[in-house]
Structure formats: structure tokens, C-alpha cells
Amino acid sequence: MFDLIYFLNAPGRTRCTAAIAGAAGLLLSACTPAQTASEPVGPAEGRVVLDRVETEDATFRVVEVVRGLRHPWAVAFLPDGSLLITERPGRMQRFANGELTEIRGLPEVTAQGQGGLMDVVPHPDFERNGLIYFTYAASYDGGVGTRVARAILEGDRLDALEDLFAMNPPGRGGVHYGSRIVFDGEGNLFVGFGDRGDRHRSQQLDSHHGTVIRIREDGSVPGDNPFVDEDGAHPEIWSYGHRNIQGMILDETTGKLWAHEHGPRGGDELNIVERGVNYGWPVATYGEEYHGGTIGVTPPERDDMREPIAHWTPWSIAPSGLAQYRGDNFPGWEGDLFIGALVQEHIHRVVLDGAEVVKKEEILRGRLGRIRDVRTGPDGNLWVVTDQSDGGVYRIEPVE
Numbered sequence: 001m002f003d004l005i006y007f008l009n010a011p012g013r014t015r016c017t018a019a020i021a022g023a024a025g026l027l028l029s030a031c032t033p034a035q036t037a038s039e040p041v042g043p044a045e046g047r048v049v050l051d052r053v054e055t056e057d058a059t060f061r062v063v064e065v066v067r068g069l070r071h072p073w074a075v076a077f078l079p080d081g082s083l084l085i086t087e088r089p090g091r092m093q094r095f096a097n098g099e100l101t102e103i104r105g106l107p108e109v110t111a112q113g114q115g116g117l118m119d120v121v122p123h124p125d126f127e128r129n130g131l132i133y134f135t136y137a138a139s140y141d142g143g144v145g146t147r148v149a150r151a152i153l154e155g156d157r158l159d160a161l162e163d164l165f166a167m168n169p170p171g172r173g174g175v176h177y178g179s180r181i182v183f184d185g186e187g188n189l190f191v192g193f194g195d196r197g198d199r200h201r202s203q204q205l206d207s208h209h210g211t212v213i214r215i216r217e218d219g220s221v222p223g224d225n226p227f228v229d230e231d232g233a234h235p236e237i238w239s240y241g242h243r244n245i246q247g248m249i250l251d252e253t254t255g256k257l258w259a260h261e262h263g264p265r266g267g268d269e270l271n272i273v274e275r276g277v278n279y280g281w282p283v284a285t286y287g288e289e290y291h292g293g294t295i296g297v298t299p300p301e302r303d304d305m306r307e308p309i310a311h312w313t314p315w316s317i318a319p320s321g322l323a324q325y326r327g328d329n330f331p332g333w334e335g336d337l338f339i340g341a342l343v344q345e346h347i348h349r350v351v352l353d354g355a356e357v358v359k360k361e362e363i364l365r366g367r368l369g370r371i372r373d374v375r376t377g378p379d380g381n382l383w384v385v386t387d388q389s390d391g392g393v394y395r396i397e398p399v400e
């Protein structure tokens with residue numbers, strides 16, 4: 001899908017302010033220009049949009065915290081309680097004390113099709129070093145590829161910007177850029193990418209298409225990566241045979257790296273990503289061509305490729321964003337995975353028993369729109385981001 005209109009409408013320079021006035025909670029806000037403004041909905045309070053939602057193991061309400069964002073892609077929590085929000089057309093904003101402020105100093109972003117400014121994650125030691133890591137689409141070497149960068153967040157601007165990694169080769173066309181960043185707690189980060197619509201490259205180790213990479217926090221390659229000694233292979237590759245990864249988390253309890261990926265028509269997958277493993281695309285996969293017809297063989301037919309833990313066939317949910325709930329607010333959700341569904345417009349809850357899926361539940365179907373990102377907040381609530389031209393950030397918090 002190509003959101004050309006957002007490519008043409010490059011992000012404006014917008015600053016919004018808002019305040020909750022009086023006991024009635026009247027929202028006062030001012031944004032210029034109105035057409036491109038994002039609107040904070042208030043300080044911590046926000047605006048309740050669904051006051052009571054009963055689900056299998058939790059009852060909650062939904063609070064809109066920010067609205068009017070243009071295709072927001074990711075939200076990150078900083079230790080001071082503020083939020084960083086990326087918008088795919090190429091803007092990053094900070095939401096603090098009821099005010100949105102644009103972060104200056106981003107590199108040039110190529111917003112094209114599904115690509116643009118994507119994930120953002122603070123370094124685990126952000127309080128000491130101020131580093132944030134982010135992914136974005138950029139033009140280089142005659143194509144457009146996904147890059148990983150880091151910078152020091154200094155007030156409202158980025159300093160000491162460094163590109164750490166660039167997908168090689170870059171891609172053609174506008175699809176399947178990935179991408180999500182996960183720190184492993186041992187000085188490395190994993191980043192998942194898509195096949196850029198060039199599916200056969202997902203099986204080639206001389207290409208970063210359709211891979212998870214593992215790099216050190218400074219962008220260098222760990223000596224114990226699986227393909228460092230293989231001639232012609234890109235040494236950053238950790239796993240391959242993926243189609244398009246837009247959700248990835250590390251289960252801190254088990255050390256397992258979980259990722260989902262978009263299948264073709266059907267065949268969306270949930271995987272545990274392991275060192276050196278081939279996840280099959282497009283040689284062994286579920287799902288079929290958009291125009292009908294099989295792709296490769298089914299995963300059990302290739303014992304050299306890994307079968308997914310779960311798959312969504314024949315109906316794709318179109319997964320984006322992945323959280324594992326850890327917190328005190330929802331005891332019934334402890335350890336569960338939450339996946340955003342773009343096409344099917346809901347949050348998909350996956351209950352695990354070890355590495356086995358024992359239950360799936362659809363939450364908020366059709367209530368908020370296309371879900372782009374899901375995170376567990378430091379406040380113990382579940383946070384979601386909607387992928388719309390007027391997207392928002394929402395907080396899911398418990399009610400009695």
C-alpha cells in the first residue's frame with residue numbers, strides 16, 4: 001500500500017500546546033498550522049474514549065493521550081515520564097507535561113510507501129548516556145533501504161548523530177522495510193528487516209533483505225555472529241528467511257527473542273528467533289500469492305527451515321508492534337504477547353505456555369483503527385499507536 005499523499009505532504013514544523021482548564025476538564029489547545037497539527041489531549045489524564053471494555057481476563061478503559069499524528073509508527077518511554085513518538089513521514093515528537101515538541105536534527109528520511117521514520121528505542125542506560133536508537137528509510141546506492149542510527153537526545157534536538165547500519169543492498173519499490181530494534185542487555189541490539197519486495201533475497205546471505213541482524217551498540221559486528229566466517233555472507237546477519245518484521249521483543253524471563261512477520265495472503269507468523277536459523281520465506285511458507293496460487297512448499301516439508309510457532313492462515317492480521325505484558329495492573333495478562341493488527345484493526349492477545357500458544361484473543365476489534373505499535377508502559381498499562389492519517393497514542397488502563 002502506498003501512502004503517496006504523505007510523501008507529498010512533507011511533515012510541517014508544528015508545535016502544539018494544550019492545557020486542561022478547570023474542574024470540568026475543558027481542553028484548550030493551540031496548534032499551527034491546523035491541517036498538520038498533532039494535538040495532545042492533556043497531561044497525564046488524556047481523554048477517555050472507551051470507558052469500560054470487558055475482555056476474557058481483563059476489564060479496562062481506553063484513554064486517548066495524543067491525537068492528530070500522521071501515521072505514527074512507534075512510541076518510546078523515557079525515564080522522566082515523557083514519550084517519544086515517531087511519525088512515518090519523518091517527524092519525531094516528544095510529549096511531556098501535556099505539550100508536544102518536535103525533535104530537531106533527524107537525518108534526511110525518505111518517506112516512500114511503507115517506509116519512513118520507524119522505530120525508536122532509548123538505550124537501556126539512557127539516563128546516563130542520553131542515547132536513542134531509531135530506524136528510518138534513506139536513499140543511497142541507487143535505492144532506498146532501512147538504516148539504524150543513534151543520537152544523543154539533548155533537550156529538543158539530536159546531537160552526535162551516527163548511522164550505525166544500512167541495509168545492503170538497498171531496495172527497490174516501497175514495501176517491506178521492517179523494522180524493530182531490541183536491546184539484548186549484553187551490549188548488542190537486534191534489528192528485524194523486510195524483504196523490500198525482493199523475496200528471493202531473503203534466502204541470500206549476501207543481502208540484509210528479510211533478516212534479523214545483531215550488532216554491537218556502536219554498530220560493530222560481534223565476533224560470535226553465526227556467519228562471520230562464511231565467505232560472501234554479511235556478518236551482521238543473525239537469522240534469515242523472513243518476509244517483513246514489524247514486531248520484536250526479548251522475553252527477559254526466558255531470554256527468548258520473539259518476532260512476528262507479515263505473510264503474503266495469509267501466513268503471518270510468530271517466531272522465536274534463534275542464531276543462524278532460516279525461517280523459510282519464500283521457499284517454505286504458509287499463505288499464498290495475493291492473486292492466488294501457492295508460494296514454495298509448506299514449512300513442514302523443509303526440515304532445514306524453521307516452522308513458525310503460530311501462523312494466521314488464510315486470513316492475515318497484518319501484524320505490527322509487539323509487547324509482552326509485564327506489570328501489576330493486569331494480573332490476567334502477565335507474560336502474554338500483544339500484537340497490533342493493521343488490516344484486522346485490533347490487538348491480538350497471545351497466551352503462551354512456554355513456547356506454545358495456548359490461546360488467542362482479539363481485543364478492541366474495529367474500535368481504534370489500524371494498530372501500528374503496542375508497548376507495555378512503565379506505568380503498568382498497555383499503550384497502543386494507531387496507523388492513520390490522524391493517528392493517536394492510547395493508554396489501556398484497568399477499571400474495576
Ligand SMILES: [Ca+2]
Nearest residue numbers: 269279280281
Ligand atoms: Ca517463515
